[in-house]
Amino acid sequence: MDLGLKGRLGIVTGGSRGIGKAIAWELAREGVDLAIVARDPERLASAAQEIADDTGARVIPMSCNVRDRSAVEAMVSDAAQQLGGLHLLINSGSAPGGSATAVGYIDTIVDDDFLDDFNVKYMGALRCTRAAIPYLQQAGWGRIVNISGLNARIAGNLSGGARNGSLVHFTKTLATQLGRSGITVNCIHPGITRTERTAVMLAARAEKKGVSPEEIEAGDYAEGNPRANSIGRMVDASEIAHVTAFLCSDKAWAISGETIAADGGGSNAVYY
Numbered sequence: 001m002d003l004g005l006k007g008r009l010g011i012v013t014g015g016s017r018g019i020g021k022a023i024a025w026e027l028a029r030e031g032v033d034l035a036i037v038a039r040d041p042e043r044l045a046s047a048a049q050e051i052a053d054d055t056g057a058r059v060i061p062m063s064c065n066v067r068d069r070s071a072v073e074a075m076v077s078d079a080a081q082q083l084g085g086l087h088l089l090i091n092s093g094s095a096p097g098g099s100a101t102a103v104g105y106i107d108t109i110v111d112d113d114f115l116d117d118f119n120v121k122y123m124g125a126l127r128c129t130r131a132a133i134p135y136l137q138q139a140g141w142g143r144i145v146n147i148s149g150l151n152a153r154i155a156g157n158l159s160g161g162a163r164n165g166s167l168v169h170f171t172k173t174l175a176t177q178l179g180r181s182g183i184t185v186n187c188i189h190p191g192i193t194r195t196e197r198t199a200v201m202l203a204a205r206a207e208k209k210g211v212s213p214e215e216i217e218a219g220d221y222a223e224g225n226p227r228a229n230s231i232g233r234m235v236d237a238s239e240i241a242h243v244t245a246f247l248c249s250d251k252a253w254a255i256s257g258e259t260i261a262a263d264g265g266g267s268n269a270v271y272y
Contacts (some may be wrong), residue, residue, distance in 0.1 A: 001164065001251070002039040002247055003245060003246065003248070003249035003251060004084065004164075004250030004251070005027065005030040005031055005245065005248060005249055005250075006030065006032075007031060008027075008031070008032045008033075008083040008088055008248075009032065009034075009080075009083040009084065009086050009087050009088070010027060010032050010033075010034050010035075010083075010086070010087060010088030010089065010090065010248075011035045011036075011037060011076065011079050011086065011088070011089050011090070011128070011132065012024040012036050012037065012090040012092060013036075013037045013038070013064075013090065013091055013092055013093035013116075013124065013125075013128055013167075014036055014037070014093035014094065014147070015034070015037055015038060015044070015045060015047065015090075015092070015101060016036060016038035016040060016043040016044045016046075016056035016061075017038075017047065017049045017195070017196055018092075018096070018195040018196060018197070018237060019092055019147055019190060019193060019195060019237045019240050019241070020036070020038075020092035020093065020147070020236075021036070021047050021235050022195075022236075022237035022238050022239045022240060022241040023090050023092060023232035023240065023244045024036050024047070024051055024059070024090075025050075025051050025054070025055070025238075025241065026058070026238065026241035026242060026245045027088070027090075027241075027244075027245055028051050028052070028054075028055040028057035028059060028244055029054075029055050029057075030086065030249075031057065031251075032057060032106050032248075033057055033059070033083055033175055033209060033217075034051075034057065034058070034059050034060065034083075035059075035061075035062050035079035035082070035083060036048055036051075036059060036060070036061055036062070036095065037061040037062045037063075037064050037079075037093065037128075038051055038063065038064075038099065038122075038229065039063060039065055039067075040063070040065045041061070044051065044062070044063060045061045046060035047059075047061070047108075048060065051094065052081060052249070057250070058083070059188070060079065060083070061161075062075050062078065062084055062239065063078060064227045066093050066120060066124030066128060067116075067119050067120060067123070067124065067129055068125075068251050069127050072124075072127040073127075073131045075131075076128065076131035076132050076135070077131070080109025080135045085135065085138075085139055086132060086135035086136060086139065086142075086147075087136065087141055087142055087143065088133045088142070088144075089128060089129060089136070089142075089143070089144045089145075089206070090144075090145050090147065090244060090248075091124070091125035091128055091144070091145070091146045091147060091167075092147040093121070093124050093125075094117070094124065094163070094210060095117075095120070096122050096149075096195075096197070098117040098157070098160055099113040099114075099116065099117050099159065100165070100223070101113040102114040102117045102158070102159035103157050103158070103159050104173075105159065106159075107111050108121065109159075110117060111164065111192030113159075114158070114159050114162075117159045117162075117163055117195075118150060118159070118162060118163050121166060121167070122163045122166045122170070122231050123165040123225040124163075125146055125167060125170065126170065128172075129144060129174065130175030130218075131180065131184075132144070136178075136181070136182075136183050137181045137183070139182075140181070140182045141176070141182045141183075142181070142182060142183035142184070143175065143183070143184055143185075143247065143248040143249075143252075144183065144184070144185040144186075144187075145186055145187070145188060145247050145248060146167045146170065146185070146186070146187045146188070147187075147188055147190065147240070147244075148164040148168065148171075148188065148189050148190075148205075148259070149164045149189055149190060149191075150189045150190070150191045150266070150267070151164050151261055152164035152165040152167070152168055152189060152259075153261070153267060153269065154194040156169070161253055167187055167224065168187055168259050171185050171186060171187040171257060171259065172185075172257045175256040176257065179256055180216075184252065184253065184256035184257045184261070185256060185257060186239060186247045186252075186255060186256060186257070186258050186260065187259040187260070188243055188244060188247075188259075188260050188262050189259070189260065189261045189263070190235070190240050190262050190263065191235060191247075191261070191262070191263025191264065191266045192227070192234060192235070192263070192266075193200060193213070193234070193235050193236065193237050193240060194235065194236045194237060195237045198234070199213065202216050202217055202272050208253050221233050222236065227272050228266075229263055229264035229265050229266035230265025230266070231264040231265060233264070234264075235262065235263060235264045239262065240262050242272040243260060243262050244268075247260075
């Protein structure tokens, strides 16, 4: 299927690794020229080179701290200038799960860390989006995709619930405001997803239990395990990227203001 993305221009925050990098790679395969954004210049440069060498797309590494409004506005302006415009914004810049001291029982929460989680994920997306909107409106065609997370729907992680749930409201509000400018806005809730971090995390759990990482993973997705999903395996970051590319495409005009759980059917909740 031709997604109609060849020649489009985009920004992917969190693009140096994990889900953000997978999304950048998939968009580049579809013919999108990109700026990828994160804080670590060396990791960014390496990721940009990898993606460009594989796809032939133009991939510009841009170091930016999304906590800083001035830095974000300068980054978006520079990206649009270097790329020659802007059509796509993927907000994927945050630490998975959030800061360890912002997760847990309410009496263990460190306020400053909690607020920093929110500042990076929610306010970072807001800052990037606010800066990008004039360029998308100028193009008369735009796609914004917010990468959130299923903590929005699962009680327990106060930090994850706050920042991810807020992104859902943000998505719907912007979709309503921007639709007549030719811009759609959607949100994806990944569940547990295979990224570069997965092998390390499985190995650590395996060492504690004295079994292999493969046994740990197989147990997680065994039928009857509450961690398991409907498809019986972990979703890969590339599969989140496929969903994102479709939402960015010319085929997805009918979808705006929606939140899609991309976790392999891990939730038993029914949404009307």
